[in-house]
Amino acid sequence: MPSHYSAYSLFREGLRQQSGWGKAWRSPKPKKHYEVIIIGAGGHGLATAYYLAKNHGVRNVAVIDKGWLGGGNTGRNTTTIRSNYYYPESCALYDLSVQLYENLSRELNYNVMFSQRGVLTLCHSDPEMEMGARFTNAMKLNGVDAELIDVAAVKQRAPILNFQTDARYPIHGAIWQARAGTARHDAVAWGYARAADALGVDIIQQCEVRELILENGACAGVRTAHGDIRANKIGAAVAGHSSVLANLANITLPIHSYALQAFVSEPLKPIMNTVALSPASGTYFSQSDKGGLVIGGGIDRVPSYGQRGNLPAQETVLSGLIEMAPALAKVKLLRHWAGIVDVTPDSSPILGPSGVDGLYLNCGWGTGGFKAIPAGGLLFAHLLATGQHHVISQPFDLNRFAQGRLIDEGAASGIAH
Amino acid sequence: MQQFPCPFCGERDEREFHFLAEAGKERPNTTVSIDDETWARYLYKQRNEKGEVQEIWMHLTCREVFLLKRHSVTMAVSESVSLRQGC
Numbered sequence: 001m002p003s004h005y006s007a008y009s010l011f012r013e014g015l016r017q018q019s020g021w022g023k024a025w026r027s028p029k030p031k032k033h034y035e036v037i038i039i040g041a042g043g044h045g046l047a048t049a050y051y052l053a054k055n056h057g058v059r060n061v062a063v064i065d066k067g068w069l070g071g072g073n074t075g076r077n078t079t080t081i082r083s084n085y086y087y088p089e090s091c092a093l094y095d096l097s098v099q100l101y102e103n104l105s106r107e108l109n110y111n112v113m114f115s116q117r118g119v120l121t122l123c124h125s126d127p128e129m130e131m132g133a134r135f136t137n138a139m140k141l142n143g144v145d146a147e148l149i150d151v152a153a154v155k156q157r158a159p160i161l162n163f164q165t166d167a168r169y170p171i172h173g174a175i176w177q178a179r180a181g182t183a184r185h186d187a188v189a190w191g192y193a194r195a196a197d198a199l200g201v202d203i204i205q206q207c208e209v210r211e212l213i214l215e216n217g218a219c220a221g222v223r224t225a226h227g228d229i230r231a232n233k234i235g236a237a238v239a240g241h242s243s244v245l246a247n248l249a250n251i252t253l254p255i256h257s258y259a260l261q262a263f264v265s266e267p268l269k270p271i272m273n274t275v276a277l278s279p280a281s282g283t284y285f286s287q288s289d290k291g292g293l294v295i296g297g298g299i300d301r302v303p304s305y306g307q308r309g310n311l312p313a314q315e316t317v318l319s320g321l322i323e324m325a326p327a328l329a330k331v332k333l334l335r336h337w338a339g340i341v342d343v344t345p346d347s348s349p350i351l352g353p354s355g356v357d358g359l360y361l362n363c364g365w366g367t368g369g370f371k372a373i374p375a376g377g378l379l380f381a382h383l384l385a386t387g388q389h390h391v392i393s394q395p396f397d398l399n400r401f402a403q404g405r406l407i408d409e410g411a412a413s414g415i416a417h
Numbered sequence: 418m419q420q421f422p423c424p425f426c427g428e429r430d431e432r433e434f435h436f437l438a439e440a441g442k443e444r445p446n447t448t449v450s451i452d453d454e455t456w457a458r459y460l461y462k463q464r465n466e467k468g469e470v471q472e473i474w475m476h477l478t479c480r481e482v483f484l485l486k487r488h489s490v491t492m493a494v495s496e497s498v499s500l501r502q503g504c
């Protein structure tokens with residue numbers, strides 16, 4: 001039995017030399033049949049399983065992953081959580097997620113370390129300040145907190161930034177979202193896994209889905225490294241590998257897969273207690289509780305499934321960092337890696353039926369789906385349990401492409417891609 | 418930096434190249450009416466294969482448009498083919 005985490009249990013285990021902690025989740029053998037199978041034990045797959053069991057009473061659920069849970073992009077991202085989007089559809093989706101994050105540690109009895117330290121999106125010219133005002137107003141109209149702040153207010157929040165007036169990209173001000181922040185990425189995966197497991201969900205790791213079982217034009221199960229597993233409904237949440245998986249059901253998706261890189265520096269004393277993004281280079285950074293700077297930027301220049309970095313993108317991101325904060329030029333990098341992200345033409349996700357009966361899709365989050373894990377899971381669970389869209393997921397259906405009703409956040413909110 | 422082969426210039430730095438699109442897409446005949454699915458497929462759907470791919474690239478410095486055959490995991494290039502008529 002997993003232990004309940006509390007100040008009391010921490011104290012008690014301290015006295016017993018930590019001998020009484022139960023395993024956080026089981027490692028069950030797969031059954032022959034489930035009501036729902038989720039492919040992909042990333043944040044979205046695990047959250048979906050949790051909300052299926054919790055909100056809909058659907059507990060006969062398996063989450064299957066080819067690797068270890070949280071080993072995909074959920075364990076590789078730069079952990080920024082925000083809802084500063086332009087269109088009402090996106091604000092509804094991402095702000096639902098921020099709201100769920102605000103109570104997530106309590107809900108899961110697991111500390112996901114959600115820290116609402118705010119996000120600064122810098123403006124580097126007067127026209128950018130005007131666009132910033134437009135963006136801030138759009139967010140407010142959509143019911144999301146936003147503020148356009150001047151350079152003095154930016155300096156107060158992030159004094160490490162480059163405030164030289166003759167800088168190549170001088171800072172004129174910023175769009176500030178105070179409720180945005182960061183969380184511990186692994187803890188989000190682990191917390192959902194533990195809570196889903198406690199409700200009876202089977203999490204099956206090291207079990208690759210190699211084929212989909214198609215019968216009379218419907219998807220009836222999965223063919224895995226450990227044999228066939230059948231289910232009434234199958235949900236795919238495999239991020240960068242969504243096209244590969246959809247191809248098993250002869251579906252072609254509007255997705256390109258790209259490598260997205262991230263960097264962590266050697267630990268430093270506290271110098272940055274918010275997140276800052278410069279649209280000029282696409283570079284953004286924050287500082288983790290261990291002191292490392294967590295640095296990210298745009299995707300690599302060429303579609304790829306090679307889960308490693310490519311030099312031109314590194315140059316762009318790191319030169320962008322030095323432009324943003326020249327004092328960091330001598331800081332050494334500790335680690336650097338990449339994840340494969342699933343980029344759609346409008347930088348918005350795909351949630352909905354796949355076109356093949358029984359198979360549903362949660363993908364297309366691209367460079368920004370960590371922030372969306374609670375909402376993506378909640379909405380995907382609704383879809384799998386009821387067969388119907390929740391009003392918030394409806395606009396993100398695959399049919400928006402044929403209808404020409406794109407939600408173009410790539411253009412509107414300038415998502416790095 | 419990786420080097421890519423331009424059929425006109427030879428091996429050049431990867432930053433000089435631009436990926437344009439997957440090869441093999443045919444633009445629907447726009448002089449007749451086209452249904453939404455067909456048009457959406459042409460505009461948005463991608464094979465996005467993991468493994469050997471064939472793509473249309475441009476060498477930005479000389480503006481040569483060509484077919485590149487490469488591996489989408491290893492990034493190894495197997496062939497670059499000129500698309501000029503009569504080549």
Ligand SMILES: Cc1cc2nc3c(=O)[nH]c(=O)nc-3n(C[C@H](O)[C@H](O)[C@H](O)COP(=O)(O)OP(=O)(O)OC[C@H]3O[C@@H](n4cnc5c(N)ncnc54)[C@H](O)[C@@H]3O)c2cc1C
Nearest residue numbers: 040042043044066072073074077078080209339369370371
């Ligand atoms: C470097 C980087 C930085 C990022 N920064 C941010 C950020 O700051 N903020 C933000 O919101 N988002 C960010 N993202 C994006 C975010 O990480 C992803 O959108 C999100 O984690 C996707 O979650 P997921 O559960 O859909 O996918 P994943 O966590 O990738 O999970 C998918 C799982 O599917 C499994 N799988 C794939 N194929 C199969 C198969 N055939 N059989 C079985 N299992 C399979 C994989 O093993 C994997 O575990 C970043 C991404 C990267 C790479």
Ligand SMILES: [Zn+2]
Nearest residue numbers: 423426476479
């Ligand atoms: Zn050339």
